Amino acid sequence: MTLSNGRRKGMRLAELSERSGVPIPTVKYYLRERLLPPGHRISATQAEYDEGHLRRLRLVRALIQVGRIPVATAREVVAAVADEGLDPHARLGAAVWAIPHGAEPDEDDPATETARRTADALLEQLGWTFGREVGAQSPAYRMVVSGIATMVRLGYPCGTGQLLPYARSAAELGVADLDLVEQYEPGEEQVEAAVALTVLYEPVLLGLRRLAQAEESRRRFG
Amino acid sequence: MTLSNGRRKGMRLAELSERSGVPIPTVKYYLRERLLPPGHRISATQAEYDEGHLRRLRLVRALIQVGRIPVATAREVVAAVADEGLDPHARLGAAVWAIPHGAEPDEDDPATETARRTADALLEQLGWTFGREVGAQSPAYRMVVSGIATMVRLGYPCGTGQLLPYARSAAELGVADLDLVEQYEPGEEQVEAAVALTVLYEPVLLGLRRLAQAEESRRRFG
Structure with missing residues (x-):
């Protein structure tokens, strides 16, 4: 996952939840299901998240809540979105496909x-x-x-x-x-x-x- | 159910199925679920269906197969469609609602x-x-x-x-x-x-x- 706006101060899970409107247990579930990449470890028990996590979380929420797309399929969509080996038109097409x-x-x-x-x-x-x-x-x-x-x-x-x-x-x-x-x-x-x-x-x-x-x-x- | 083209020769269940592309067991199921009105009895064991039945069958199929609408809800839509006590605009609205x-x-x-x-x-x-x-x-x-x-x-x-x-x-x-x-x-x-x-x-x-x-x-x- 790339961070287009450069490295900003990391977010804790609670802030990620608040800014996306997605409840904390749901965010944890998406992390377990690898719909979101893991956070950046800052201690043995704590991780931080960035703007890239927030954007990805919004996308996953849209797919599952509005698109009613099963988790396994959402994971495939996310993989297509993250595939950097394509030109913009092909990448857009692959993700929508x-x-x-x-x-x-x-x-x-x-x-x-x-x-x-x-x-x-x-x-x-x-x-x-x-x-x-x-x-x-x-x-x-x-x-x-x-x-x-x-x-x-x-x-x-x-x-x-x-x-x-x-x-x-x-x-x-x-x-x-x-x-x-x-x-x-x-x-x-x-x-x-x-x-x-x-x-x-x-x-x-x-x-x-x-x-x-x-x-x-x-x-x-x- | 009204018959706008006047009374035509009745259809047997097999013809109703063939002209709508809906399999016979599914037509029977819709009849049992009162999504279709009963046919016109022509003997103790046989009934005939008319153009009104065919149109209603097509509608029910569209609702359930494409709209993925539950049977109970489809029954409500059909009831709204058949409600003759409204002006055309209100009737159209009620059915789409x-x-x-x-x-x-x-x-x-x-x-x-x-x-x-x-x-x-x-x-x-x-x-x-x-x-x-x-x-x-x-x-x-x-x-x-x-x-x-x-x-x-x-x-x-x-x-x-x-x-x-x-x-x-x-x-x-x-x-x-x-x-x-x-x-x-x-x-x-x-x-x-x-x-x-x-x-x-x-x-x-x-x-x-x-x-x-x-x-x-x-x-x-x-």
Whole structure:
């Protein structure tokens, strides 16, 4: 774990807990589970923690509490975040890929093939070359295919015509996400923020969508 | 349950299963759990089902399989959908409100008060009067407050400045949602579609957002 702001005065466990809002027993649990690296030993019984520990703790909390990600998976996400052997784009991608993406597409279902053709046509229309190149390897792509396949199977409308407005909004969300991420120090701090904000903004976004539906419904039918 | 397309030739259980892609034992389970109304008896041992049953079955499947909503809650959503004593806007609202909205805000946490002020300022800026009037009673509003409070608590940026681009995208999503919903027959059919599409588009939207992030990351850092 690197310390981008240089070495600051260390924190004791109580301060780490207070500044993160994570209860002390939970912090101890994350330390035992190696979701947090050990503190710097200052005596036989005491350790100190730094800003890097605080940032990591916030990320882990976001993953487990909001993302409801199992501890073992959170450990994999944290490992991807800490991997320094990649360029910034690949590192960001690897960390976000490590976040769980929900149901996998059912390969035995003909609806999955239809969904894959729809997703490919959509990416083509959007000119999202990255998505197209990476294709089936990308968990986000599989998440989209699985979601479309469910709608195909149940007979709900989800051709490119229906999906395009959602994809255009998603493109704007991607810009907003990266604008936030770029406010962080490049390197580990930025990757941690990218993962945390991906997870933390999900319930906010879904809640705002339901509020927007109510607002739009009132406008049309109210 | 109403039959908007008039009485068509009834379906047997096997056809209901085939047209919905839901396995026969699962359909029987939904019938036992009163998530589906009973079929029309045609003999001592046989019953027939209609288009209304098929639509309801698709909705229930969306709620339980994609929304991961418990059976008891799905039963409440279905009851809200079937409630004919409301105007279209109120009926749509009641049905979407009955869908679970995730974590409730923690009222003992000062971060919740900060989050509520942020959410109110955001709705004010957007001119979402419906959201503002309904306020604390709306589960979507509480979902947004809870999500913002988590970010406040963990020290991630989430003032109105950060949230506004997300809310503007949500507004577009609300329009896309209602455009889809208006393609259905007003009444029960429309309400069923609104609930199903709210749930079914969530994983697609979150997947598209992650693809858009990758695309935007490649553009900036790739």
